Amino acid sequence: MSNFFSKAEVTSSGRPVLLHNEVECHLLSAVDLEPEDHRHFSLLKSGLLILTTHRLIWLPSSSASTPTSASAIPLAAISHIFSSKKSLKSVFHSPRIRFQVLVSSDGRVFDPSSGSGSSSGSGSRSVVVTAVIRGKGDCDGFLVKFWDSWRARAWETTKISSSGSGSASGSGAATGIGGGLYSSDGSVRMVGVAGILRKEQEMWESTDKSLQDAFQDLNALMSKAKEMVMLAEKMRQKLLSGTSSQTSGTNDEDMGSKEEMQDWLLSVGIISPVTKESAGALYHQQLSRQLADFVRIPLERAGGMINLIDAYCLFNRARGTELISPDDMLQACSLWEKFDVPVMLRKFDSGVMVIQNKSHSDEEVFARIKSLVTKPEALRTGISPTDAAMTLGIAPAMAKEHLLTAESKGLLCRDISPDGFRFYINLFPEIDPCNMYFVKDYGICSTWIKAVSTTGLGIGERSSTFR
């Protein structure tokens, strides 16, 4: 059975690769996608359905097959969305969303990005696809957003803006030549009174649009208020039923509603106390994967280890508006051990938390520290965290953590003085308390003595008399 849908690209952490200007709008879990003609085409079972401004992306769940089966339907290929019919039957079934998709000559979903510019081109046939939502997600909300995204036609704006930016440099030369309202590429120019009027018009239109969006948010708020009331009721019932449900909880209905409650609580911003038992809400799972992707580049630049706080700042700065709380960050990092991502969270004895590559090796770092600290200069004066940072190519705070760890393993000794905090190679194991004046001909002690005596520091024939 061949694949009906287009292929969607996925990162190594299982997150979809988004197109330019593509933004995620909504998520639903445990969704089946059934093309009408599923005798000839495979149907996709129980995955994550992500609605974006440009596409519908379907990701297989982590227990299923490899990421190569991630699929997508461009919104441009959708010709119609059916409104949901509430009937007696729909009370017993899982909710369904049905929509009509244009199909190209080979019977697969029409992909407008391949070749022809017009969307009404070779797709004369259409097929109905049904999304069966078996998970406990907000189906109605998803449908509303689906309509909005489909009508907004964000993919067309992208085309115009990209072609507009391309011609901007071209028309720069053209503005000098001749008058006229239209520039060489056909877009309207802003000149004269007509230009001012047109600018005003455009401002009105954008204000109107943003007002519409604002009212949309109000509608969303009002529907959420209804959910809030339901939530308060549910929570009250949950509290009334007491702690007895926590110990068993093998009941499917129980687990489902717990997850639901968790999601709702999270959407209000309350951290659910139930989080520890499950793998975490869907939000945290997706955030966790997104974070794993993002943190790869900063990690490389920082030499393989980055302070958690630094990563948090970088991540939030990149996100721009939808900032995450420190707690979300911590949750997301803690979930990494449940997924197969190449990064991990690590806590040092001093309490400092860092993100490092799974492939990072402590032994390798210790070997490099050892070779640094046995150089003649380091034997004489020791090394500071800054020296280690320069040699290892990491931040001084990270270097200090490595030095402290090396010290706890007996590789180094600390030296605290008005000059600061420095580390030396550990000579103590080589010294015999019963034979303190004896130094072996080989070994680190004699190397140290040689290094130290070349500067005349110490083991000369000076005698200082003290009484």
Add this chain to the structure above:
Amino acid sequence: MQKLGDFKLPHFFNYPPYFTLQPVRETREKQIQLWKELILDYCRIQKIFVIRLEEEFPLFSNSVVERTLSHEAREAFLSALVAEGRAEWLDKGRRNCLILWHRIQEWADIIVNFVKDNGFEDSVMTVEEIRSGIESRGTELQGIDRTILVRALKLLEHKGKLAIFKGTSTDDEGVKFSV
């Protein structure tokens, strides 16, 4: 080799970490061991019986590497000596420490030998004479700390080797040997 007075210093005396109390247990245990030996050796050779923590003690500073033991470190090393029975705190505030580079029993043995060597078996001496008399010159008893001497004498008294009696003043405290 570097010296402190007549005392020969070991090579690791110029190793800066030696002067910082090490936090790692194994390293610290070794460090403490080395300091204990060094303190005992130094005190024996220089005939130092009391270390006062708040005063300067030559062994605790190294002007060559410009390091000095912190108060915490000094207390740690001396406490280790006390735990081993080679030292005693003279006050509750742990500011003064009596160093027993010979244990009290060893001192007692030295006194007995001193008595035998000089034929004082049935004689009477003052405490002061024992530590600063002509006979004690050149022996280990010369200049011995009074507190230690009295403790050793008391130990011998307990064993019946002598009797201590008071004179008209403290200096006149006398000892009758019956070794």
